[in-house]
Structure formats: C-alpha cells, structure tokens
Amino acid sequence: MATPSTTPSALPSLSAADDVAKLTAPSAVTETGTAPPAAEADADAYERTHVHGVYEAIAPHFSATRYKPWPAVAAFLHAQPPGAVGLDVGCGNGKYLGVNRDVFMVGSDRSPSLIAHARTRTKQLQTQVVAAGGAGRDGGGVAVGTDVLVADGLVLPFRERAADFAICVAVIHHMSTRTRRQDAIRQLLRCVKTGEAGRTGGRGQVLVYVWALEQGTSRRGWEEGGEQDLLVPWVLKSRQKQQKQQRGTKNQGGGAPEEPGAAPSHPDPVFQRYYHLYRKGELEEDVLAAGGAVVASGYERDNWWVVAANEPVHQGEQ
C-alpha cells in the first residue's frame, strides 16, 4: 500500500505535492493559471499536451497517491446486482475495479501508463484472493472479474447498450470544450442498457463525478462566479523529496514554471493539467444536452455528481 500522505477522502484532489506547492507559493491563486477553453478544432491537440501527456508523465506518482476508493462511488458499485457488467471510463490506476467482487468490470483509460498500473494492481488483487483460499479480504465475493484496456473516452470500443452500469470519475472535467464534455456523456449513455422489457437487467445507470467551481470550504479558494477553465499544477516529486517537504523543508515561492524542470530554482518538474470546473447545475444541463435523463444529482466534497440514464425518469423513480 502507498503511504497515506494524501487526504483519502478528497476525490480528484490535489496530491500532497500540490499542497506543498500551494502552501509555499505567495498565493494559491497565482499558482493556478487560467486557461481559455480550446477551440473545437484544436481541442484534441490541446488535451494531448495538457491532459494526456501529463498523466503519461506523472503516472507512477499519480498512481501512488490514488489508492482509496471514494465512499460514495464504492456505495454505487456495491448497489449493483451480482453478475452485472460495468464500465469504468477513465479508470486511471483502477482503484474502483474489484471494489464489488460480484460484478464484472472493464476499466478503460486514455493513458497506457496508467492502464499498465491498473493491470498490475488488479492482477495482484486476483492473486491475493486465490492465495487466501478464495475468501476475499472483506469476506465478500471471491472472483475478481476485472479487465482493463486503453481507449479514448470520446471513441469507446464498447458494444452499445450492453453494460448494466458505468462510472466516470474525475474525467470529464479534463475535456476542454463543452461540446466534448457533452459528447463524453453521450458516449457513456450509449454503452448502458435502455431498460427494455424482456432484457436482463434494468435501465443502465451512469455515475459521473466532476470537480466543482464552488469549493467554498476548501483551501483552493475557488468559488461561484470564478474562472472555470484552469491549469492546475502537478508537482512531480520523488518519494524522498516528499518526505523532506513534509518535515518542513521549504521550497521556493513564486509561480510554477511552465515547462517541466525549466527553472533551476524548482528542481521538481511541474506539469499543468487542464480542468473545467463545473458550476452548479451545469452537469445536469450537459446530461440533458447529451440526450440523457437525470436520475439523481448532488454535491459532495468539492465535486458535483450525477446519476444519468437513457430513458426519461418519472418522479420518485430511482
């Protein structure tokens, strides 16, 4: 297990390294650059630089700080019936795969490096289960039915209407135009069942989590009416460096360099990730624009979440 240096509850939280960068900067706001949403034609190239390239580069460090499932997501997974087939689009290091051992889940991610981590991780889970004589560590199910593959969230290879559920956690806020964010939700909805009579399983549900603009209680200082398109730094630290930092060794203040390792005063490479921070109601609007229905929605710990489905939902239906 990784060292529990991050706040385990924060979902797409900044890493411990980010915290350090923020605290040593003169102002948290100057560390985070604003980013105009990319033009539609350039969006793919923009995300290659400010999302895909970053995750490829920080994969080991990122993976080591992302190991604890978020309780609300875990609860959604545990609510699925045995034998259900689920997708985790943008699964990262696969921390949600194997949470419910009685479902079969396929995780996909745009980053081959993160998927390699996810595969190693799920293989280890599988081995642990077999070594323990078939009893899961939590005493629950026995088999670990998971698999992973590399795919783009806007170009998914999944058979349409075949999955019972899908999750997409801390992913869509990395897409740099509203059209692309809505298209990503449309792709998720196409993967899950419509709930026709006579088919196994009911209407498929899609759980989406995105970072919120309204983070009044967090140290990040983002709030209603603020800039929604940001570049958020990830400071890539070696493990020894992280420990040193935690013991109070101060890093230099000032803005983060644009290029990894560009400034000699900042020996730690800094990578700028693009984020679109969702304002209240925006995620629901995007679900409707994608042709979906909102089953439930809410706010939890700096994130907006929605459960979406294909068919219109009647009041009181869950």
Next chain:
Amino acid sequence: MKVLTLNFLTCAVKTCKSSSDSFPLHPKDAELASDDVEVNPQLLVNLLPRIDWNALRTTSTELGFPQLPEQPPTAEELGADEKVLKDLHSLLIETQIMEGKLVCGHCGHEYAIREGIANFLLPSHLV
C-alpha cells in the same frame, strides 16, 4: 484481455458501430495464457444472460477451443453440472489473450494486444 471482455467490445471506429460485422472482433495471431482465478458461481450464472452467446461461440472457435453448444447452458444446468461451470469459468474468466491483434470484420482495422492490454486508440484519420 479476457475472453469475457471481448464479448463486450466492438470496433471503435464510429462508422462501424452500425454494422453487425464489427462484433465480435476477431483475434489474430493470439497468444493465450491462463490465470488461476477462484470460481464465483453466482457471478457466472448471472453473467450468462448478459453474454452474446453467438459471439462467444465464434470467439471460442477462432481461438481454437472446442465448439460450444448452440444454446447457452441454463442456470439449472450450471448449478447441477460442475464441469459445465468450470469450463465456462475457464474460458470466460481465466483465459487471457496476452499478445496478438483484434480485427474488425467491417473496416479491417487491427487493434494490438501487448502484455495482455488491448489498445483502442485510433490514428487521427479514423476518429
């Protein structure tokens, strides 16, 4: 990549989605391995109605396994016959394609599988 996963995959090319030839994808030059995974009977019984059985028969034959029966076993048969359950578990959950390609029967695009991981990223002219 598990054989079970292949049953839920099609070609990623958008214009292939509407073609029945894009499912299932066809393994090519596949190198197989088998994992040791504990049987979960409840998972298998409940998975069965979610599987496209005809596609699984195609995949199984293409990978060189014995022909599967025309109809899937019923839940009762799975519960009563441990061999049927074990064989299905072995094929769906334990069998892995470690190296090789997956080929779309509609557009002919080949997706590489390396070290057990299939890559569905498309070259820009196919997106």
